Amino acid sequence: MATANGGNGKVWKGTLITILVVFILMQFHRPEIAAGGQGIPLNAPPPVQAILQKSCYDCHSNTPHLKWFDYIAPGYWLVAADINAAQQVLNFSTLGSLDTVARNAALWEVLNQARLHAMPTRAYIALHPETSITDEDIAILKKYVATLKPVIQPDSGFTAARDHQFYEWAKGYYANKQNIIAPNGVPYMDGYKDWQPISTTLREDNGTMRIIFANDIGVKAIRENRIHPWPDGTTFAKVAWGQLIDTAGKVTTGAFRQVEFMIKDSKKYIATRGWGWARFKTPALVPYGKDKVFTTECINCHNPMKNNDFVFTQPIQLP
Ligand code: HEC
Ligand code: HEC
Structure with a gap:
């Protein structure tokens, strides 16, 4: 009996040590978060900027503010992949370099994704609840995007x-x-x-x-x-x-x-x-x-x- 239990204990210990070693080794595989390119940052009014910084900058800017647990693999691999993909399609740190039409179109898309709660992703909000978008945030973004609309001349x-x-x-x-x-x-x-x-x-x-x-x-x-x-x-x-x-x-x-x-x-x-x-x-x-x-x-x-x-x-x- 005693030997059987001792054998079981050993197996468990061995498994735990293997898991720990694998976990530590995983930390050495660190995909790079790309620098995201140079350009003029978006210059939006402070209340708008605050919302974007809170909810979007972690993935769509050159200055993500990651939590300590975001740096732990395998979670870190997902975060790094997300940031790299997100910067490709929309980067607030360089958005100011786009011409007015392209920038306004991007900002309209931002409002849409926020309004429809498509962004930030649900998985990200689950781990970072402070990044979620409130109705008040949407109202502020909407008001801001409305100021960007082109002046349409009557009967033009x-x-x-x-x-x-x-x-x-x-x-x-x-x-x-x-x-x-x-x-x-x-x-x-x-x-x-x-x-x-x-x-x-x-x-x-x-x-x-x-x-x-x-x-x-x-x-x-x-x-x-x-x-x-x-x-x-x-x-x-x-x-x-x-x-x-x-x-x-x-x-x-x-x-x-x-x-x-x-x-x-x-x-x-x-x-x-x-x-x-x-x-x-x-x-x-x-x-x-x-x-x-x-x-x-x-x-x-x-x-x-x-x-x-x-x-x-x-x-x-x-x-
Ligand atoms: C956890 C990282 C993350 C956060 C935070 C995040 N996004 Fe995204 N976003 C992505 C990724 C990744 C994509 C690439 C599309 C895909 O494959 O889902 C994307 C795509 C987009 C797109 C589509 C661009 C295009 O034309 O294809 C828009 C617009 C967008 N995000 C806006 C926002 C806004 C607005 C916020 C904040 C309210 C935000 N995102 C927060 C990761 C993020
Ligand atoms: C820049 C982002 C973007 C691209 C690119 C885009 N769509 Fe959409 N699409 C949207 C958004 C946002 C909506 C939601 C309706 C709205 O508010 O305009 C939408 C809605 C639609 C709808 C109505 C169904 C729905 O999903 O609500 C159709 C149909 C559609 N798109 C077709 C297309 C086709 C076809 C293409 C490619 C040729 C395309 N879209 C490319 C953003 C996009």
Whole structure:
């Protein structure tokens, strides 16, 4: 009996020592956190800066403030990978170097990710609760981004653009719409005009309005609350228009800018996260992308919503 117990104890001790040695050895593998590039830091008003520093700078800046436990492998490997990926797409330490249009577009994207609680990632908030975004933070960011919107002159180029667009359609581009196909094979679907709107957004920084439509399968899924994941056949259209502000200050839709589609087919589009992506730009509904690799751009930006089947829109409750 005594020997058996002693043997067990030895095995345990041996296992513990092995785990400890592996754990210590893991600490020596230290992937580098890249320096993140040189440039002009974003210069936002102090309340905005404070929110970004609290919630975003740990990954999207050259000055992450990591906790002691972030430095311990294997957790450290994830943190380092996150920071390196995050700096590639958005770096507040160099954002001031971008031209106004690009910077404003990035800041609009920042508001969106924060507003939809896509960022910071849930896993990060679980370990760093102080980085979570509050409703008050969102209100402050929204107010700030609204100040960036371009001044739109009444009856400016927007009307001309709308007229031009109509002219192009009349010329026959529109008649040819059946033959418009994105490089990954997703066709232009004119039927979206009869689908149901499930959400609208006003993009402040570049003065566009968007409406998101869902087809019957999508609408049915919303009603039956079967949207995790969305059923095959669900199709979304996101349509963007410019804004027209008339002399009385009334805002209406201006020129039609583009329409984007996401069509769910978990088998056919398995390589692109189960969705077929497509974008068609006006006036001639030109498919976006040189080859089918263009979907990488869509997926990268939708990736923070991966736990939501890559869909941003939280549908409004349908009657
Ligand atoms: C834990 C690290 C981390 C934190 C904190 C974090 N992000 Fe991110 N963010 C990432 C990573 C990693 C990506 C790359 C996209 C992906 O693969 O999910 C990303 C992507 C993004 C993108 C998409 C950029 C693009 O065009 O593809 C935006 C915008 C963004 N983050 C904004 C924010 C904002 C705003 C905050 C703060 C409220 C924030 N992030 C906090 C890690 C982080
Ligand atoms: C810079 C980030 C970004 C990129 C790139 C992007 N999207 Fe989106 N997309 C969004 C955001 C944010 C929304 C949420 C709606 C809104 O507020 O405009 C969205 C919404 C959508 C929707 C409506 C369904 C949903 O997820 O809410 C479709 C359809 C869509 N995008 C298609 C595309 C396609 C196709 C591409 C590539 C050609 C693409 N997107 C690239 C950010 C992006």
